[in-house]
Amino acid sequence: MGVTLKDVARRAGVSIKTVSNVVHGYEHVTVEMRQRVNKALEELNYQPNLPARYLRQGHVSIVALAIPFLTNPYFSDIGKAVVSAANARAYTVLIDSTDGERAKEMMVINGMYPHLIDGVILSPLALEAEDLLSRRVDVPIVLLGERLFNVPYDHVVIDNVAAARLATSHLISLGRTRIAAIGAQEISAGDTARLRLQGYREALTEAGLAYNPDLVTRSLSYDRIDGIQSMHQLLASGTPPDAVFCFNDLLALGALRALYEAGYRVPEDVAVVGIDDIKESAFSMPSLTTIAPNKQEIGDLAVAFLLDRIAKTYTGQPRQTQASFELIVRESTAGRAASPQQTSPIVPRPE
Known part of the structure; x- marks a missing residue:
């Protein structure tokens, strides 16, 4: 038989109720009591009985976050934001990586049973709407990213x-x-790429510049090597660009490397902009101008939506909310003589 709350209480010299309050994250326990209980929990290697907790309370205070790639710093940042938001509400987060594969995403929505988790935050790449509409497990889901519009789930x-x-x-x-x-893509999972290409074309049109398909390269994935290969392709075209918008920062970092290898100056010869504002972007040479999504806001919104559904404090129509973002100007467009980091006004999310 495993260690019980009664065992922990005896070791810590407190009541079972106090141990329960600490385990469940209630804030009205004194610091001294909490330290004693946590020490006893560690010494006894206490492991909560999740199925029993679910039967007693109807929830286990654990949610799952399923992201496509742990190796992509953007998704790591989102994971950190979700964990922070969940911990502030006394929830634990289990993180899974799906590699953007449909089978793994299907496992997330169909293979995690209610006695293990209370809900799922999912950033899908390969699922189709009918996959979610026909899922077998009835736990709340909140979606992140651009896939799967028009499904009955909250979406950030x-x-x-x-x-x-x-x-x-x-x-x-x-x-x-x-x-x-x-970063253009023609695959079914390329929703983000299509939207970013649309914004790129709209900006050209507004400025009276013609869209030139020869200046648009395609990438099956969004890693540094793809940025290197695409930049080399553009430079080999005979008339190189004088600026590049990369559909994420990893592509942009690869593009910067290719430009350096080819002897081009950034931004004097070619200016470069990315999107995601991963930490590496501030330390590249030159530092990278980028669009910075408000990742903490994304995490806060996703967790708040999910816990609303878990607690049934909101049972209305699915919500789709846009988090804010800003332009961070660094050396890859402003040059090294530029003043310290500049930002554009934050674009607020609609109420």
């Missing part, structure tokens, strides 16, 4: 069209006219 996104338009307009404001785009 950023306005990718507006974000791409802002990035491209920034390059246009520098007097650049041959602006390339790296």
